[in-house]
Amino acid sequence: MNKIIDDLNWRYATKKFDATKKINDADFEIIKESLRLVPSSYGLQPLKFIIVNDIDLRNQLIPASYGQTQVKDASHLIVICAANKMGDSEVDEHIENIATTRDQDAENIKGYGDFMKSTIARMTAPQKSAWNSKQAYIALGQLLHTCATMRIDATPMEGFDPASFSQILQISDNYSPVLLCPIGYRDQEDETQHFKKVRKSQEHIFEKK
Amino acid sequence: MNKIIDDLNWRYATKKFDATKKINDADFEIIKESLRLVPSSYGLQPLKFIIVNDIDLRNQLIPASYGQTQVKDASHLIVICAANKMGDSEVDEHIENIATTRDQDAENIKGYGDFMKSTIARMTAPQKSAWNSKQAYIALGQLLHTCATMRIDATPMEGFDPASFSQILQISDNYSPVLLCPIGYRDQEDETQHFKKVRKSQEHIFEKK
Numbered sequence: 512m513n514k515i516i517d518d519l520n521w522r523y524a525t526k527k528f529d530a531t532k533k534i535n536d537a538d539f540e541i542i543k544e545s546l547r548l549v550p551s552s553y554g555l556q557p558l559k560f561i562i563v564n565d566i567d568l569r570n571q572l573i574p575a576s577y578g579q580t581q582v583k584d585a586s587h588l589i590v591i592c593a594a595n596k597m598g599d600s601e602v603d604e605h606i607e608n609i610a611t612t613r614d615q616d617a618e619n620i621k622g623y624g625d626f627m628k629s630t631i632a633r634m635t636a637p638q639k640s641a642w643n644s645k646q647a648y649i650a651l652g653q654l655l656h657t658c659a660t661m662r663i664d665a666t667p668m669e670g671f672d673p674a675s676f677s678q679i680l681q682i683s684d685n686y687s688p689v690l691l692c693p694i695g696y697r698d699q700e701d702e703t704q705h706f707k708k709v710r711k712s713q714e715h716i717f718e719k720k
Numbered sequence: 721m722n723k724i725i726d727d728l729n730w731r732y733a734t735k736k737f738d739a740t741k742k743i744n745d746a747d748f749e750i751i752k753e754s755l756r757l758v759p760s761s762y763g764l765q766p767l768k769f770i771i772v773n774d775i776d777l778r779n780q781l782i783p784a785s786y787g788q789t790q791v792k793d794a795s796h797l798i799v800i801c802a803a804n805k806m807g808d809s810e811v812d813e814h815i816e817n818i819a820t821t822r823d824q825d826a827e828n829i830k831g832y833g834d835f836m837k838s839t840i841a842r843m844t845a846p847q848k849s850a851w852n853s854k855q856a857y858i859a860l861g862q863l864l865h866t867c868a869t870m871r872i873d874a875t876p877m878e879g880f881d882p883a884s885f886s887q888i889l890q891i892s893d894n895y896s897p898v899l900l901c902p903i904g905y906r907d908q909e910d911e912t913q914h915f916k917k918v919r920k921s922q923e924h925i926f927e928k929k
Contacts, residue, residue, distance in 0.1 A: 519757040548728040563929045652861020
């Protein structure tokens, strides 16, 4: 029908990766740059992507992932973390980045910074952390599309123990792991690749007004 | 560098759409099908996409969007809604869909359904609704990538009044609007298209373990 639809139909939540196949460096650079370009609310990018290569760490993460071996067998393991905090200093840093990138005087965009600060100040701490977490899901949605376009397999995972991940990976207190995405190449013996994709019909999910 | 990176660099949060330019039907079908293929937790797809074409309704939505005229000027307005509820009947419906799609006996996948039900039963009502909302962000991430690939402009929007949207669009009590995404074609006079994209460096957002 169309390359995009073909790509999205090709992808599936990979159950078993071929542990011998590695994503080459050039392709992984594209994935990293695509993650850097992920949009976020106000452009604040309250995310950190931890790439776990160490095999001992990856073995330790299996029980913390309820036995899901994709965290070990995939070529690369991406842990998407969201910032726990959001406030004036993060906005100031962003305004500084805008000024530098666009060669503007930070004074001239101070008003925009103040607007962001006042919006954020109205949120409670749990609301801020929930807001940051949602940005991780935007990253996941884009990442899965990027991988499908490159015919790289991926497994989006919410089911893991964040506290154990934080401890095993010694993640800074400023961030919490929100989503996992092992990526690589499907094992030929992964039967699930042959299962028909299950989706609701367009009639179910669209409404016209 | 690469088509994916070019596409993601090309996109920006469009401030002003060219109201005379419409996405053709064939392209919009691709976007709809891509949204149908969006992945979600357990594949439950707790989302509804409302496409607002009616110009009177779109005018009424401007104040509910704090004056952002993209909701009127864009070719198509997509309102991403998340289900307020999630429970046994939704899981049963999903299991039924799996069985039909894959020509399986629903009895044989009952165990999988029970597993989902028990996981969901442990969540409070606000947790369920937050979980459903997060799936909307996966859809947004994928949608923005799809649009960029097709060189269709888009504006991801969190800033609007959900209660007014529900009322104006008479959205069923089962769903809440979570995100807006007007899509179409940028106005040549939208200055922001020429602004340099602001992102943190890779050093800032990646960590290797």
